Amino acid sequence: xxxxxxxxxxxxxxxxxxxxxxxxxxxxxxxxxxxxxxxxxxxxxxxxxxxxxxxxxxxxxxxxxxxxxxxxxxxxxxxxxxxxxxxxxxxxxxxxxxxxxxxxxxxxxxxxx
Amino acid sequence: xxxxxxxxxxxxxxxxxxxxxxxxxxxxxxxxxxxxxxxxxxxxxxxxxxxxxxxxxxxxxxxxxxxxxxxxxxxxxxxxxxxxxxxxxxxxxxxxxxxxxxxxxxxxxxxxxxx
Numbered sequence: 001x002x003x004x005x006x007x008x009x010x011x012x013x014x015x016x017x018x019x020x021x022x023x024x025x026x027x028x029x030x031x032x033x034x035x036x037x038x039x040x041x042x043x044x045x046x047x048x049x050x051x052x053x054x055x056x057x058x059x060x061x062x063x064x065x066x067x068x069x070x071x072x073x074x075x076x077x078x079x080x081x082x083x084x085x086x087x088x089x090x091x092x093x094x095x096x097x098x099x100x101x102x103x104x105x106x107x108x109x110x111x112x113x
Numbered sequence: 114x115x116x117x118x119x120x121x122x123x124x125x126x127x128x129x130x131x132x133x134x135x136x137x138x139x140x141x142x143x144x145x146x147x148x149x150x151x152x153x154x155x156x157x158x159x160x161x162x163x164x165x166x167x168x169x170x171x172x173x174x175x176x177x178x179x180x181x182x183x184x185x186x187x188x189x190x191x192x193x194x195x196x197x198x199x200x201x202x203x204x205x206x207x208x209x210x211x212x213x214x215x216x217x218x219x220x221x222x223x224x225x226x227x228x
Binding site for chain 2 (some may be wrong): 043044047050052100101102105108
């Protein structure tokens with residue numbers, strides 16, 4: 001069974017600085033997707049970024065980028081120029097052949113003014 | 114924002130009551146999911162459906178049941194609520210794809226509290 005581990009329960013960053021959230025996973029599959037989801041307090045879970053395992057190029061979405069290391073089974077999220085609106089729980093998730101999402105326990109990120 | 118709606122947003126109810134949590138999506142997605150999430154914790158899949166009349170249990174055992182009579186509607190029912198059912202319930206949907214990998218879109222969730 002796949003597992004997803006987020007080793008940082010909580011993190012904080014100053015506004016405009018850069019922060020990196022860690023995620024590792026375990027799988028025997030070769031083709032899969034990895035996701036970062038953002039869940040603001042009392043608000044809807046939304047997709048931040050997606051990475052296809054067969055693509056070597058790291059995905060980027062504006063201020064959000066990932067560092068995908070397939071051999072190391074590592075999938076970290078970098079947020080540049082942090083904004084107050086980035087304050088949220090961030091979940092790393094794995095989707096393999098079963099098409100079901102497996103989530104990590106989440107990292108609570110606080111952006112301080 | 115995705116067009117997936119959950120009602121009610123909050124529900125406080127006594128033990129033993131029958132509860133139905135509603136989830137509807139207007140995107141025509143074939144796949145729908147229910148997750149259970151305790152405060153500050155990860156999501157656990159409790160039910161999923163890949164189309165009308167298709168329902169499956171997820172990885173986390175749950176006493177709830179679901180039905181999928183229409184594509185857009187995926188309600189979750191608890192026949193007799195207990196305090197252990199207190200949690201947040203998130204509904205999600207995704208589009209069918211030939212490669213099977215499409216991101217899931219989530220509703221706002223229902224925060225359920227059983228007294």
